[in-house]
Amino acid sequence: MRSPSAAQQQGGNKRRRCKFRGVGLLVCLVMAARPFLSPQPLLQEKIRCMRLWTASLRVTMTVALAQWSSQNVMHKKVLFFGFGWLFFMRKLFKDYEVRQYVVQVIFSVTFAFSCTMFELIIFEILGVLNSSSRYFHWKLNLCVILLILVFMVPFYIGYFVVSNIRLLHRQKLLFACVLWLTFMYFFWKLGDPFPILSPKHGILSIEQLISRVGVIGVTLMALLSGFGAVNCPYTYMSYFLRNVTDADILALERRLLQTMDMIVSKKKRIAMAHRTMFQRGEVHNKPTGFWGMIKSVTTSVAGSENLSLIQQEVDALEELSRQLFLETADLHATKERIEYSKTFQGKYFNFLGYFFSIYCVWKIFMATINIVFDRVGKTDPVTRGIEITVNYLGIQFDVKFWSQHISFILVGIIIVTSIRGLLITLTKGMYFVSSVLLIRMSMPLEYRTIITEVLGELQFNFYHRWFDVIFLVSALSSILFLYLAHKQAPEKHMAL
């Protein structure tokens, strides 16, 4: 590992520090000033945002006066906090106004700390900062994230769930605590069937919590990866696109409108029947008096039977109209995809799709082999790949040197796509913690030391095996599912 001299490092750090501080402040300002830009800001919102602004300013100031040598990391944290907040407001809750600022704050804090964790991995590879401060930051980060993840988030989820049920409104807090205790119990029990602990660690150590969080996170990640690995080529490649013409769409739309017309005419009959019944004084089968009863027996028996029959027909037609609507939407989407695939971007993604499909097949193959032959990936795949290529091509190549950089780039790509995947699929801190565990596998042996040191002696082999199993199961079942869905669709259109 090459390490630049300390002085150079400090100089670089200083510059970066100033830049990040500025950007962080700017983001906080923009966030806080946003309500003032909207057309009719309410006074209370203004007050709230002033408070927020001063709070964030105070936070930034305290952070600025904090540890001098690790300025970089702290400011990036503020920056990430700002990004998390913005993302939350823009993308996730675009069409809904979030009243509870607690939710936003927790989300942003989780996001900020998670990003910092990833950043620390990158620092690990690059050799930035001295190792003792890195160690300190690792510990700090992990503690905070675990605290939030295991204590705060479930509690608040329970609290909000309970406050939505009107019955339990009085003792919200009590029920929230009960829910949280149930969650903790199951969380603890989760650890029993898995061989994740060596007996020398105590009850409330970090390893206990991480191992449990890791299991949940690895399962989720493997499921998502399995599905994503299959879905990605299916979406990108145009080979799978069915041919949809405008005539198809028009025909389907005409059917949909005809169905709607039929529903409307039947509902008109029902409405008119109800109205005449109402006008004649026969309200809802409540016969008043002797003659009322006789009348209801002779006349509205036929009427109401007729009505219930029509009502059943209406229900069936409504179901049909829903199906037709979904099919039409599907056709429109396919047509749009076909048009998109003819553009330059579409062709690029098509090519990527072929590339990804090969990658997915390879991954599934490797997962099978790992399970069948009871093997865990010890060598970094990139190094191995380069070794093989180099030996095959006979080129003089400094494998170690290049593999560092390439693996760094790959880890960066994994991180970036993980973040995107995370933020879109909404699985939070657990995803990040388990990503850390799994990224460890993709890194060459030298880099693994600090992570192992911080996370203690978890059984990493178990996690890799578990990931492979779940990945395989998920990928195979999504292949099956997509195959069935693809098969069914053209047949439906044949029946038109």
Added chain:
Amino acid sequence: MAALERVKVLVLGDSGVGKSSLVHLLCQNQVLGNPSWTVGCSVDVRIHDYKEGTPEEKTYYIELWDVGGSVGSATSVKSTRAVFYNLLNGIILVHDLTNKKSSQNLYRWSLEALNRDVAPTGVLVTNGDYDRDQFADNQIPLLVIGTKLDQIPETKRNEVLTRTAFLAEDFNAEEINLDCTNPRYLAAGSSNAVKLSRFFDKVIEKRYFLRDGNQVCLFS
């Protein structure tokens, strides 16, 4: 009896504001027991007496087409929805009084229905491109209804109602604020019922009685 003439009114608004409950209340005079998401479009029919109490009284069917979805959907979903916007005679815009964004999205909803959809500009200010002139020459009557009135605490009621008054003025429309789980808001004789009745009368008039030379081709 099916020979009565018909009028088509769209009910538009964001997901979850209460359009299905509202339509059920208007047509069946009952509260909807189990609301669930509307897939596609659900239609219901209300029988309305035009010019009630006068010698020209006539009964019409008013079809309320409740179209589900969100205004920020993909273009393919929007073009699927567009099939329901043909031949429309009136629009009821529904928004949630507890959720400001749903009121802001009404501008985009109305533009989408009137076939003059602006591409979504950004996310920060949704009505930045709003231009009142677009609604000045609009022939189709609009009505703005705010739901979930009971969930607004008394202290905030005034400011919410002022905001919605501005909104209705922008659309050049009447506004009604109610709670769809309580039929007394639309009880016969209340001011809300009168406004509703006036709106339907206006829709019927525009459809059947005002055939000018420069009518919009949306009429059949």
